Every structure is written in structure tokens, then in C-alpha cells.
Amino acid sequence: MRQDLDRLMKEQGLAGLVVFAYDRYSPAMYYATGQKLHFGVYFRTADGGAHLIHDPMERDQAAQVGCDHSSFPQHRLNQLIDQEGHPARGFGRLIADGCATLGMRGRVAIFGELAAGFAHTLLARALEVSPALEIDARHPDIMALARMTKDPAEIEAIRRAAKGAVAAIERLRDFLRSLHRDGEHFRHNGSGPVALGEIRRLLQSEFLAHGLAEDGESIVSQGRDAGVPHNRGNDADLLRAGTPLLIDIFPCEAGGGYHSDLTRTFCLGKPPEELKKLYADVHDAFHLGMEKLEIGAPCRAIQEEVCGLFEQRGHATTRSRDGTEEGYVHGLGHGVGLSVHEAPRLGGPASNLQRLEHGMVITVEPGLYYPSRGLGVRIEDLVLAHPDGRFENLTPASYELEIEPEG
Structure with a gap:
């Protein structure tokens, strides 16, 4: 603090x-x-x-x-x-x-x-x-x-940013439900095919309504691009059915200030079985990571638990295959504050001996990535560690993968 x-x-x-x-x-x-x-x-x-x-x-x-x-x-x-x-x-x-x-x-x-x-x-x-x-x-x-721990004023600023991030994701979910399917693509209110850039602009408008702005560029990617964790996506790409749509947003107070961080993965229309299985594995890893959060626990130990789950299900991890570009390729989370990525790190080298403390605001964000198969899934929430040992989810947006357009 x-x-x-x-x-x-x-x-x-x-x-x-x-x-x-x-x-x-x-x-x-x-x-x-x-x-x-x-x-x-x-x-x-x-x-x-x-x-x-x-x-x-x-x-x-x-x-x-x-x-x-x-x-x-x-x-x-x-x-x-x-x-x-x-x-x-x-x-x-x-x-x-x-x-x-x-x-x-x-x-x-x-x-x-x-x-x-x-x-x-x-x-x-x-x-x-x-x-x-x-x-x-x-x-x-x-x-x-x-900066690893936050005081009440900092936490309140992060809460406001998190509230705006959740509102943006839920507004996006409603937008996706309102679309009209046209073959493998989608239209909105009689317009031309919806491109990823339209999704990005929708998110930006919701940030603005909450006094927030992008710090860098939100991730709006699908298919193969969703399989590369920090690929920002191509705004010209048309939204496709049966394909993972990965949305990672991290708005901050307009003009600089405190951030949020939130990721959801969607699929418009029925997802293929391979995508459903990946999503289930990531969802289970997310819940495992959340369950293992404990004041005093080594930050790196939670990453080890998640690696173990993914490895049992046949996925390569940074632990089982150093430098892997497919499978689970990153750490479980990081601190969030004035920077979207700051200490502590839930992962990293063996020299990371940091333990969880109350006042920390961290992400929990397991993911699986297979760009060679056009697949990528990540779930991410922002979590506050309370003095009484509780961990509060600051970004409780719903987690459904499949969205069936109603138009």
C-alpha cells in the first residue's frame, strides 16, 4: 500500500x-x-x-x-x-x-x-x-x-473499473444474442456481416459510459488468433459460427489510473466437440485455481496445481514442456492495479517465493491454446483478498460458452 x-x-x-x-x-x-x-x-x-x-x-x-x-x-x-x-x-x-x-x-x-x-x-x-x-x-x-497490496481507496477505484468491465461483457453478450445468422456469418438489424471491429467499438463505448478507457488494445480474437494468447485479433475478420471468440478486456480509469481485467470465451451457435472439451477443461482449472486461493499460500503453488490438472488431461504445460506454444502456455495470474500486469505473479520461475496477502488484487486466468487447430480458450476473473481470508470475485460475469443468436 x-x-x-x-x-x-x-x-x-x-x-x-x-x-x-x-x-x-x-x-x-x-x-x-x-x-x-x-x-x-x-x-x-x-x-x-x-x-x-x-x-x-x-x-x-x-x-x-x-x-x-x-x-x-x-x-x-x-x-x-x-x-x-x-x-x-x-x-x-x-x-x-x-x-x-x-x-x-x-x-x-x-x-x-x-x-x-x-x-x-x-x-x-x-x-x-x-x-x-x-x-x-x-x-x-x-x-x-x-503496490502489491491495495488500500481502500485503491480497491474502490478497481471496483469501479471492474464494474465497467462486467457491464461491457454483458452488453456484448446481449449484442451477440441479438444477431441474425447468415450462413457462417451474422448480421445486425439488417446491416452487412458483423466484423470483429464492431465488437471492439461496442466494448469501447461501454467503457466510455463508465468513465473508463482502453490501456493498449483489448483482445477481440477468434479461431486461430484466439490460440495465440495476446493476439489482439483482426478487426476486418467477419464473426464466424462454431468458432471460439476470445474477449480479454482490461479498461482503466480514463486519463490513467486503476485497471480491471476480465476474459470470456464465446462460441456463436453450436460449438464443436473439441472446443466444448477444451472449455470444460479450462472451466475446471479456473474453479481449481479459485478453490486453492488462500492467504499465506505460495503464489507459484497454485500454478502448479493447475498444471497438474491440465497434464492429467493430456495437455502440455510450461512445466511439462518448457517453451510450449500449444496447451497451457502461461502463468495462472498476476496482480492488477495502476498497471494491468504487476506483482504478484501466480507462476514464473522457482525463485518466485511470494505468498498471497490480504489486500492483493489478482487475476485467475487459466487457458488452453491450439492455434494449429484454430482453437483458444481462456477464462479470467479479478479477485480481491480480504483480511478475513475471503477471496471476492470482482468480475462475476456469466461463463456460458455457447450463445445461440435469437434473431
Whole structure:
């Protein structure tokens, strides 16, 4: 949780942290300050001292952070950049000077979304100016550790996003039921054949109605494309009968913020027996994963249980065949928050020793993928771990595979 940052800095012997938002939305800046500042440098010491240097155009948001703040012109930023001959060197010097002013000496955690070369130049210059500084390189870093669990305000934001995701899936289900079959394809209200792009636009409109937006591109794929887990689908493809239609949506608060994550697999018309069997196996694995959730349980152990079920039913898994591209090819889940994929991971290498804790918001998303056979199935829900040991499903959309159009 956000309030854990100071404790984590002290436990890990850090002098402080620095967050740099370089003219774009920064999840790290939003997390540290509670404001969507796009251009600024935030300093926080391990004992709670803080200062924000900001763009004067964002002075109103800066005032809401609740700490001392000053503007870039007050620090003569443009003159620093001219003297240094490179923006990264100028910001490196600014950061070194800010750390010195706040008495930061020793290891400092630094966060931001920067090109690698720019970040390297910035950090090198900061260490030149202030040799007393050392860059913290631990993994996981304190931001990742803090963000693994959510406070009540974060949970409420995720609930709102999850509510919008469920509404979008149920609206899609109603739309699919309303279609008119025309051979192997479908029409809507006398229009031409429905393409996957129409489905994508329907989902986007429902996100907007709930104050949400896509972060990246939702997955709307069918057939062979559904068999490659993160294939986004081809909007020009016509919706086909008897084929898996995989919908994976992860909307977030419009303008940046907290996410949801939800996947359902549909089939319009009677599904072939092979698809029905795959869906049943995935559905059973989903319920097994949900049943095995327990506060204190090793995150990776739940993945092992699901691998065992799939292997018993004849499917390759990442455990039985490393690098497999057919069968069960990914981990069981991940944390969700300001990023759609964040810690903890329900899977990964043997070095993943993280255990489930209350306050975590995680996905449970087993899937089976056979692109060579034109098949792919995934079921995914978002789950909140409560202090009393309960695991609450935040995305309780229905799970029916088969949809028989009524038109």
C-alpha cells in the first residue's frame, strides 16, 4: 500500500526515493503523490520529508500533493540544460541538487518512464554531481512491493473499473444474442456481416459510459488468433459460427489510473466437440485455481496445481514442456492495479517465493491454446483478498460458452 513506502525505505536502508515524470502520465508519480502530474520531480526521504519540483502549468495539481513544492523556473532548469548540453544531464544535476537539499545520502530508489539511454545519462550525471548517492537496484523494488497490496481507496477505484468491465461483457453478450445468422456469418438489424471491429467499438463505448478507457488494445480474437494468447485479433475478420471468440478486456480509469481485467470465451451457435472439451477443461482449472486461493499460500503453488490438472488431461504445460506454444502456455495470474500486469505473479520461475496477502488484487486466468487447430480458450476473473481470508470475485460475469443468436 502507498503508506508502506516510508516503512519499506527504512527496512531496506534507503535514504529516500525520487520519481521523475517526463512530460507524460506516470503511474509511479500518481502512486507516490496521488496526483496525475505529467512533468515533475518528486523527492521523499525515508523519514517522510518531501518536496516536489513541477511545471508551473501544473501548479494547481502540485498544490494538492500536500508537500513543499517549487517550479522548474525557480531552479533555473533551462539554464541547467544549456550548461549541461543535454536535457538528461540537466535533469541529473537537478535531481542530485534536490537530493542534497533534502539530506539524501546513500541508496536512493529512482522511478520514471524514460528511454534507457536518457535514463543512463541522467543517472550518471546525478552520481557525478553527488558521489554520496547510490542507485538502489534491488528487485523487487520498494514501489513494486508497496503496490502489491491495495488500500481502500485503491480497491474502490478497481471496483469501479471492474464494474465497467462486467457491464461491457454483458452488453456484448446481449449484442451477440441479438444477431441474425447468415450462413457462417451474422448480421445486425439488417446491416452487412458483423466484423470483429464492431465488437471492439461496442466494448469501447461501454467503457466510455463508465468513465473508463482502453490501456493498449483489448483482445477481440477468434479461431486461430484466439490460440495465440495476446493476439489482439483482426478487426476486418467477419464473426464466424462454431468458432471460439476470445474477449480479454482490461479498461482503466480514463486519463490513467486503476485497471480491471476480465476474459470470456464465446462460441456463436453450436460449438464443436473439441472446443466444448477444451472449455470444460479450462472451466475446471479456473474453479481449481479459485478453490486453492488462500492467504499465506505460495503464489507459484497454485500454478502448479493447475498444471497438474491440465497434464492429467493430456495437455502440455510450461512445466511439462518448457517453451510450449500449444496447451497451457502461461502463468495462472498476476496482480492488477495502476498497471494491468504487476506483482504478484501466480507462476514464473522457482525463485518466485511470494505468498498471497490480504489486500492483493489478482487475476485467475487459466487457458488452453491450439492455434494449429484454430482453437483458444481462456477464462479470467479479478479477485480481491480480504483480511478475513475471503477471496471476492470482482468480475462475476456469466461463463456460458455457447450463445445461440435469437434473431
